[in-house]
Amino acid sequence: xxxxxxxxxxxxxxxxxxxxxxxxxxxxxxxxxxxxxxxxxxxxxxxxxxxxxxxxxxxxxxxxxxxxxxxxxxxxxxxxxxxxxxxxxxxxxxxxxxxxxxxxxxxxxxxxxxxxxxxxxxxxxxxxxxxxxxxxxxxxxxxxxxxxxxxxxxxxxxxxxxxxxxxxxxxxxxxxxxxxxxxxxxxxxxxxxxxxxxxxxxxxxxxxxxxxxxxxxxxxxxxxxxxxxxxxxxxxxxxxxxxxxxxxxxxxxxxxxxxxxxxxxxxxxxxxxxxxxxxxxxxxxxxxxxxxxxxxxxxxxxxxxxxxxxxxxxxxxxxxxxxxxxxxxxxxxxxxxxxxxxxxxxxxxxxxxxxxxxxxxxxxxxxxxxxxxxxxxxxxxxxxxxxxxxxxxxxxx
Amino acid sequence: xxxxxxxxxxxxxxxxxxxxxxxxxxxxxxxxxxxxxxxxxxxxxxxxxxxxxxxxxxxxxxxxxxxxxxxxxxxxxxxxxxxxxxxxxxxxxxxxxxxxxxxxxxxxxxxxxxxxxxxxxxxxxxxxxxxxxxxxxxxxxxxxxxxxxxxxxxxxxxxxxxxxxxxxxxxxxxxxxxxxxxxxxxxxxxxxxxxxxxxxxxxxxxxxxxxxxxxxxxxxxxxxxxxxxxxxxxxxxxxxxxxxxxxxxxxxxxxxxxxxxxxxxxxxxxxxxxxxxxxxxxxxxxxxxxxxxxxxxxxxxxxxxxxxxxxxxxxxxxxxxxxxxxxxxxxxxxxxxxxxxxxxxxxxxxxxxxxxxxxxxxxxxxxxxxxxxxxxxxxxxxxxx
Numbered sequence: 001x002x003x004x005x006x007x008x009x010x011x012x013x014x015x016x017x018x019x020x021x022x023x024x025x026x027x028x029x030x031x032x033x034x035x036x037x038x039x040x041x042x043x044x045x046x047x048x049x050x051x052x053x054x055x056x057x058x059x060x061x062x063x064x065x066x067x068x069x070x071x072x073x074x075x076x077x078x079x080x081x082x083x084x085x086x087x088x089x090x091x092x093x094x095x096x097x098x099x100x101x102x103x104x105x106x107x108x109x110x111x112x113x114x115x116x117x118x119x120x121x122x123x124x125x126x127x128x129x130x131x132x133x134x135x136x137x138x139x140x141x142x143x144x145x146x147x148x149x150x151x152x153x154x155x156x157x158x159x160x161x162x163x164x165x166x167x168x169x170x171x172x173x174x175x176x177x178x179x180x181x182x183x184x185x186x187x188x189x190x191x192x193x194x195x196x197x198x199x200x201x202x203x204x205x206x207x208x209x210x211x212x213x214x215x216x217x218x219x220x221x222x223x224x225x226x227x228x229x230x231x232x233x234x235x236x237x238x239x240x241x242x243x244x245x246x247x248x249x250x251x252x253x254x255x256x257x258x259x260x261x262x263x264x265x266x267x268x269x270x271x272x273x274x275x276x277x278x279x280x281x282x283x284x285x286x287x288x289x290x291x292x293x294x295x296x297x298x299x300x301x302x303x304x305x306x307x308x309x310x311x312x313x314x315x316x317x318x319x320x321x322x323x324x325x326x327x328x329x330x331x332x333x334x335x336x337x338x339x340x341x342x343x344x345x346x347x348x349x350x351x352x353x354x355x356x357x358x359x360x361x362x363x364x365x366x367x368x369x370x371x372x373x374x375x376x377x378x379x380x381x382x383x384x385x386x387x388x389x390x391x392x393x394x395x396x397x
Numbered sequence: 398x399x400x401x402x403x404x405x406x407x408x409x410x411x412x413x414x415x416x417x418x419x420x421x422x423x424x425x426x427x428x429x430x431x432x433x434x435x436x437x438x439x440x441x442x443x444x445x446x447x448x449x450x451x452x453x454x455x456x457x458x459x460x461x462x463x464x465x466x467x468x469x470x471x472x473x474x475x476x477x478x479x480x481x482x483x484x485x486x487x488x489x490x491x492x493x494x495x496x497x498x499x500x501x502x503x504x505x506x507x508x509x510x511x512x513x514x515x516x517x518x519x520x521x522x523x524x525x526x527x528x529x530x531x532x533x534x535x536x537x538x539x540x541x542x543x544x545x546x547x548x549x550x551x552x553x554x555x556x557x558x559x560x561x562x563x564x565x566x567x568x569x570x571x572x573x574x575x576x577x578x579x580x581x582x583x584x585x586x587x588x589x590x591x592x593x594x595x596x597x598x599x600x601x602x603x604x605x606x607x608x609x610x611x612x613x614x615x616x617x618x619x620x621x622x623x624x625x626x627x628x629x630x631x632x633x634x635x636x637x638x639x640x641x642x643x644x645x646x647x648x649x650x651x652x653x654x655x656x657x658x659x660x661x662x663x664x665x666x667x668x669x670x671x672x673x674x675x676x677x678x679x680x681x682x683x684x685x686x687x688x689x690x691x692x693x694x695x696x697x698x699x700x701x702x703x704x705x706x707x708x709x710x711x712x713x714x715x716x717x718x719x720x721x722x723x724x725x726x727x728x729x730x731x732x733x734x735x736x737x738x739x740x741x742x743x744x745x746x747x748x749x750x751x752x753x754x755x756x757x758x759x760x761x762x763x764x765x766x767x768x769x770x771x772x773x774x775x776x777x778x779x780x781x782x
Binding site: 026029030033034037044047048050051052054120121122123124125128134135137138139140141142143144146147150151152154155336337339340342343350354357363364367370371374375378379 | 430431433437440441444445447448601602603604605608615617618619620621622623626627630631633634635636637638711715716718719721722729733736744745747748751752754755758759762763766
């Protein structure tokens with residue numbers, strides 16, 4: 001398909017018929033495709049309009065302002081059955097984001113630990129990591145979700161026989177109960193101090209980098225930042241008279257009272273997605289670290305850099321370049337897999353949308369919302385990771 | 398006259414002595430692999446403790462305390478729960494799996510007609526095994542048998558309704574049979590479709606390129622479950638009044654389309670890795686587009702991406718479990734369906750059933766990934782750097 005081949009005008013005149021000219025053929029095929037596609041779309045649209053008319057379904061997004069009439073199990077914002085469909089979808093979206101962010105966080109930690117474990121010189125650790133990867137990679141995520149949901153969490157003890165965990169937490173078949181912080185007057189100073197500490201840490205890091213570039217002296221950024229982020233809110237907290245208290249769950253006769261509860265739906269989805277995706281992340285991390293050539297490590301050792309620093313300053317930055325692109329697609333996979341929530345009744349976007357779809361029959365609108373939301377989530381994640389990747393990428397001089 | 402033997406010269410060889418204990422054998426291996434550094438020792442101890450904490454109870458639960466045989470929930474419940482096991486008992490309920498095994502394989506396919514899926518299964522193995530062993534000749538005929546004759550036979554045998562066979566509607570199909578049919582069709586459709594989409598995405602014709610890119614990115618951006626919802630809710634809307642699709646067929650279409658978008662990206666990776674000279678060489682020989690692709694580019698490109706293709710197959714196989722959400726009874730669906738059987742309701746039934754289903758899925762996926770590693774080595778023509 002050599003289009004745009006420019007030779008001298010005398011030779012470019014094809015000796016054969018015009019139907020052998022690749023350019024003409026290309027245009028013909030494209031026009032043909034377009035015509036067939038247009039006819040197909042017209043046929044589908046025609047059928048759809050016909051079917052909708054027969055089913056008495058008004059198309060359009062007006063239904064979003066209707067009363068939902070159903071409750072959701074877990075919601076980050078206030079929601080009652082009197083709220084609108086629109087609000088229900090927002091609740092679903094927030095729940096999707098919540099489980100995706102928590103899952104990504106945990107999966108990354110487990111994945112990196114297992115991936116590094118697979119490269120360990122320690123035979124036992126390497127084999128344990130291998131077993132983890134081979135088991136979780138080859139089992140459907142849906143099955144892992146059910147395993148946690150109806151296999152493990154459902155047969156936990158009743159609320160009145162809750163298993164007590166450290167930090168005043170309780171585990172039973174209704175979920176995980178934990179102390180709920182109550183923010184009293186003046187507590188906002190503590191929160192404010194926390195954010196100020198984070199911003200200050202950024203400036204400390206910048207100052208340290210500049211200082212190192214100018215004088216070669218290293219400044220203990222990590223410890224300073226930790227001290228700031230933990231110390232400053234703590235000091236403010238004590239100075240303002242301990243305004244944050246905890247509502248601790250107490251085991252009553254039949255039920256737990258007080259505290260907050262994370263439902264078993266969220267827990268099983270979160271655990272399953274984390275463990276499942278971690279197996280894939282582990283393989284990516286392993287491939288990334290092995291992708292850094294041995295000469296780099298040897299050169300670092302030859303320069304007299306200690307093994308710990310070699311890993312941090314030489315191996316990891318180069319490995320990250322290999323790791324980030326596939327890691328991005330794993331994060332996207334996790335986000336998409338969070339839609340399996342519908343199987344256990346966690347109110348994510350797909351589950352809420354499915355309920356609305358059943359109630360109103362507005363299938364086209366709901367499916368469009370799904371597609372738009374998931375596509376934008378994918379796009380946003382890709383954009384962020386591409387930005388991160390560009391920062392990490394090799395700057396060739 | 399004999400030469401005088403000097404006292405300090407040894408007349409006979411001494412036996413080679415064993416190397417020091419620390420330099421060979423078990424001790425050496427342990428030192429090298431488990432206790433090389435203090436950090437290693439700590440890790441080993443933690444790992445061993447974790448194993449000791451997890452493994453014996455797991456074995457106890459899975460095998461020693463398990464209820465292997467029995468006709469009802471009694472064998473899997475304690476006395477207090479109305480069963481025959483002693484108080485405090487907990488173990489796997491393999492009796493449940495044992496009793497339901499036929500259902501797990503065939504779903505609710507009528508008992509008298511189960512020879513039909515069995516026959517198809519036997520034919521599948523008969524055609525697949527010689528296909529999978531590289532040394533067996535006649536691959537062309539074998540491929541026709543596997544990808545043309547077998548689907549035709551299945552199409553006649555499984556639903557029935559002709560040649561005097563009773564009609565078995567698809568809602569009665571279930572279990573491992575449905576999982577395997579979905580994956581086989583998905584694999585058989587997604588590979589060629591994926592190749593076409595990948596070629597389309599690399600085409601010089603802007604319209605074709607745009608359409609293929611849009612399809613691939615759209616499908617890859619959304620979860621399979623929404624695709625399945627779309628197939629089950631929206632397909633009927635798109636068709637004229639009176640034309641209905643079987644639910645099973647709709648799931649098949651959804652799964653195949655979904656997998657082909659992923660396949661297209663894998664194949665595209667292979668196409669991009671082929672040096673430009675190969676394309677130009679084919680062009681200079683005067684080959685047509687399809688000759689160029691079939692004879693020069695695709696054989697090299699597909700070989701490069703075998704791991705990716707098999708990973709997509711494995712993903713597809715795992716993804717078939719999602720059809721249980723839209724109300725079909727694949728292996729996972731039928732296992733979960735049986736949890737509601739009052740005759741077997743006990744606290745350990747669900748987890749036992751799920752572990753069994755997980756093991757079956759694992760077995761298939763693990764074999765596929767092992768086979769792909771084997772094929773990589775077979776097809777490796779030492780171009781690797």
